[in-house]
Amino acid sequence: MQKEMAYSFPDEVLKHVFSFIQSDKDRNAVSLVCKSWYEIERWCRRKVFIGNCYAVSPRMVIRRFPEVRSIELKGKPHFADFNLVPDGWGGYVLQWIAEMAGAYPWLGEIRLKRMVVTDESLELIAKSFKNFKVLVLFSCEGFSTDGLAAIAASCKNLRELDLRESEVDDLSGHWLAQFPETCTSLVSLNISCLGSDEVSFSALERLVDRCPNLRSLQLNRAVTLDKIANILRRAPQLVDFGTGNYAAELQPDVFSNLAGAFSSCKELKSLSGFWDVVPAYLPALYSICPRLTSLNLSYATIQSPDLIKLVSHCPRLQRLLFLIQVLDYVEDSGLEELASSCKDLQELRVFPSDPFGVEPNVSLTEQGLVAVSLGCPKLQSVLYFCRRMSNAALVTIAQNCPNLTRFRLCIIEPKTPDYLTLEPLDAGFGAIVEHCKDLRRLSLSGLLTDHVFEYIGTYGKKLEMLSVAFAGDSDLGLHHVLSGCESLRKLEIRDCPFGDKALLANAAKLETMRSLWMSSCAVSFGACKLLGQKMPKLNVEVIDETEPPDSRPESYPVDKLYIYRSVAGPRFDMPPFVWSMDEAVKILH
Amino acid sequence: MSSENGKRLLETDAGGLNFEATELTLGLPGEPRVTSDGGAKLGSKRGFSETVDLKLGDNNREVKLGHSLQEAAKSPVSKTQVVGWPPVRGFAKRGKKSCKYVKVAVDGAPYLRKVDLEIYNSYQQLLTSLEDMFSCFTIRNYLNEKKIEQVNGIEYMPTYEDKDGDWMLVGDVPWQMFVESCKRLRLMKSSEAVGLGLTTGPKYSSTN
Numbered sequence: 190m191q192k193e194m195a196y197s198f199p200d201e202v203l204k205h206v207f208s209f210i211q212s213d214k215d216r217n218a219v220s221l222v223c224k225s226w227y228e229i230e231r232w233c234r235r236k237v238f239i240g241n242c243y244a245v246s247p248r249m250v251i252r253r254f255p256e257v258r259s260i261e262l263k264g265k266p267h268f269a270d271f272n273l274v275p276d277g278w279g280g281y282v283l284q285w286i287a288e289m290a291g292a293y294p295w296l297g298e299i300r301l302k303r304m305v306v307t308d309e310s311l312e313l314i315a316k317s318f319k320n321f322k323v324l325v326l327f328s329c330e331g332f333s334t335d336g337l338a339a340i341a342a343s344c345k346n347l348r349e350l351d352l353r354e355s356e357v358d359d360l361s362g363h364w365l366a367q368f369p370e371t372c373t374s375l376v377s378l379n380i381s382c383l384g385s386d387e388v389s390f391s392a393l394e395r396l397v398d399r400c401p402n403l404r405s406l407q408l409n410r411a412v413t414l415d416k417i418a419n420i421l422r423r424a425p426q427l428v429d430f431g432t433g434n435y436a437a438e439l440q441p442d443v444f445s446n447l448a449g450a451f452s453s454c455k456e457l458k459s460l461s462g463f464w465d466v467v468p469a470y471l472p473a474l475y476s477i478c479p480r481l482t483s484l485n486l487s488y489a490t491i492q493s494p495d496l497i498k499l500v501s502h503c504p505r506l507q508r509l510l511f512l513i514q515v516l517d518y519v520e521d522s523g524l525e526e527l528a529s530s531c532k533d534l535q536e537l538r539v540f541p542s543d544p545f546g547v548e549p550n551v552s553l554t555e556q557g558l559v560a561v562s563l564g565c566p567k568l569q570s571v572l573y574f575c576r577r578m579s580n581a582a583l584v585t586i587a588q589n590c591p592n593l594t595r596f597r598l599c600i601i602e603p604k605t606p607d608y609l610t611l612e613p614l615d616a617g618f619g620a621i622v623e624h625c626k627d628l629r630r631l632s633l634s635g636l637l638t639d640h641v642f643e644y645i646g647t648y649g650k651k652l653e654m655l656s657v658a659f660a661g662d663s664d665l666g667l668h669h670v671l672s673g674c675e676s677l678r679k680l681e682i683r684d685c686p687f688g689d690k691a692l693l694a695n696a697a698k699l700e701t702m703r704s705l706w707m708s709s710c711a712v713s714f715g716a717c718k719l720l721g722q723k724m725p726k727l728n729v730e731v732i733d734e735t736e737p738p739d740s741r742p743e744s745y746p747v748d749k750l751y752i753y754r755s756v757a758g759p760r761f762d763m764p765p766f767v768w769s770m771d772e773a774v775k776i777l778h
Numbered sequence: 779m780s781s782e783n784g785k786r787l788l789e790t791d792a793g794g795l796n797f798e799a800t801e802l803t804l805g806l807p808g809e810p811r812v813t814s815d816g817g818a819k820l821g822s823k824r825g826f827s828e829t830v831d832l833k834l835g836d837n838n839r840e841v842k843l844g845h846s847l848q849e850a851a852k853s854p855v856s857k858t859q860v861v862g863w864p865p866v867r868g869f870a871k872r873g874k875k876s877c878k879y880v881k882v883a884v885d886g887a888p889y890l891r892k893v894d895l896e897i898y899n900s901y902q903q904l905l906t907s908l909e910d911m912f913s914c915f916t917i918r919n920y921l922n923e924k925k926i927e928q929v930n931g932i933e934y935m936p937t938y939e940d941k942d943g944d945w946m947l948v949g950d951v952p953w954q955m956f957v958e959s960c961k962r963l964r965l966m967k968s969s970e971a972v973g974l975g976l977t978t979g980p981k982y983s984s985t986n
Contacts, residue, residue: 270867271863272862273861273862276891276892544866601864603863632865658863
């Protein structure tokens, strides 16, 4: 009797309860309780996140979730960021938009990452969704300012337009003028990726003027320093601001105007941009520095003493991204200063200014990172490029920062050993995975044997994403990872001697992951075909730009391999250089 | 531990596929595998340079890469790059005054690539990199009159579109001038290039 009572809540009550459950994981759990909960939940799910646009088809999503208002899609594999995925590979959003146009008239938010978005797609969005509010195109490509003009003109209640790190074909800056005078709803605008001819500054000024809720604005490089003050005075409510070009001849009136404009922004917490920074203008920021929690100087050619001065004014800094200039004197000192003044630091990213240079002119070493690990106990996320590392340093870092959730270390020269002992860095990375029990993301570099993978498989129980390059000795390495890392979702590997054995022995594991990328490894064409045949829930795709894989012996290694789980079956938009190993797909070349 | 694990790898388990049932020839752990065409050995430890060779494939390309590495080594400023390493996104946009990404189209290939001209210091480096990218054929390197052909005998000439919209032969002007004026690259079939009158030889010295 009591059991029946528990399940006899009216649907409306359950719906109301479910509306408080926002996380996808929880929603998915709810839907598995019983059939009626599945039904109720699917009708009230408003937000869908699809980590791989080929894992499911638009039709399937629409069929299961008929009332979606917000969708997020990711396309190309992460290694596309480093030119490892050839142009034309895929990730087209058009079909998604076309199907959603009919099914989701109330769709309000579209967030895309690494997808190909054409002007046609943008025009379709503009035409189809009357309540469209948020468009985020993160690292996308394929569209021009014409598509943006369509969005600007038609989306009457647009709140967010974020084009970060996308590639836009420059046609004209007049698209900004397409925002009607009645559009006052903008909250966030990121046009930092646009080129010089793509922004009409006067249209931008007018837009900023009439949007009182604008909280986040990232300008592009073409906007000169003298214009910043104008913008800031029109938007003193900004919380997050990206300057354009931060260079000009030092003129006292320009300086004081700028400093005054910055100081009038009482809510400003986050800064970025700073292209071509002229250090003399940095003090204009001093009035807001005490409030800053996030500073992105990764485009700024700022030198160590200026960095030290700036950062010492920012005691509340939680997030610092910067570009290290290779200079004559030790850069570690800048990081040491940071470590002593920014005790709240949670995220640090250090980029190389000259990654391809042969002469290392070593001025940033592992010491800087060690100093930060010592001084900043809240450190959670690290991305660090350097030219030397030691196991001792890594062990120290691991012990100092047990709360690390993301650790990405790139020692620029592949297979660089511990510079003190000339040994592999297995023990150092082993310490990282052992001490940092909540580590979710790890990128390896330097000289590494199969041992490091043994550590990772043993300790990396919460590891979700692993990036590996020029590491390991044998299939054992890959086997350790696939058999040990219980939470693994994304694995990307390049230039490692991993072959068929580990992959085939752990084939079932691949169905529990989002995707696996392997390039310049030792997986044979025969093994790929076998996987494709035996694992229908996996899409096994071989990428080869030189010649069809079946024109060579089956034991020959494939160039690139991308395996991902999918309920949609093999995709139909593969370019000529991508071969599906699905049995049902004929290889027609 | 290694040999135990190795043995376990070969057994059928719930998570894997039974190798005995397949016709795949698989070596034991540690044993190098030699492919039937005598190509690179698999499964054994490989040095970095071997890895790069394997990426390109057959023996012919190994020879060519060796040659290219020598050429690139002559220029002290930038070394031959492995594609996508170090993993810096849109690097050219960070900390540099200018970045010069141009699209590279190849007649007959359905896809485009992009190169950042700023990272090269000479035509030789650029052409080497292009050869790497489109390694199914090689580009006629008229700098030293090499005639290298594609598998089906078609020759390609590197051309570019300059600021004025004219199509020129790559190598006609000093390197820096080329970087500044180049808008896009096209590897054109030689037959077409002849038709466009792009047959003039280089006008600058080979020290450029």
